[in-house]
Amino acid sequence: MHKMIFVNLPVADLDASREFFGKLGYSFDERFTDENAAALVLGDAIVAMLLKRDFYQTFVPGKTIIDAKSTSGAILCLSAESREEVTAIVDKAVAAGATFGDTEDHGFMFGSSFYDLDGHGWEIMWMDPAAVEAGPEAYAAQQHAQ
Known part of the structure; x- marks a missing residue:
């Protein structure tokens, strides 16, 4: 079975999202964080990848990204x-x-x-x-x- 989960979420402002989740006490794995994405650590084997909307779009070509x-x-x-x-x-x-x-x-x-x-x-x-x-x-x- 699976060992980890990576949830990918489109975000409008990566810096604002990092600040928001930081205020909740979460950290980021800087090894998987750059100008397009931030790896939000939610647990030992749970990561939410916060992706700038245009970068997220590259994973779903031809699809519309929802406005959550x-x-x-x-x-x-x-x-x-x-x-x-x-x-x-x-x-x-x-x-x-x-x-x-x-x-x-x-x-x-x-x-x-x-x-x-x-x-x-x-x-x-x-x-x-x-x-x-x-x-x-x-x-x-x-x-x-x-």
């Missing part, structure tokens, strides 16, 4: 260690210029979302480790039976 502020093509969901971490990350994003999305609280699962400077949707979520182990439906059934 008006059209959704994907939601990027990242795990968090706790409900508090979910809130802290989303609060930092909003303070750095993101648009708040929404919050969902299902007890055993808690998530909140934001839209970055280019309109890409990011959801930060936490799930109770017991729910991860049992599976959400089985965990909910166990909690209901108690």
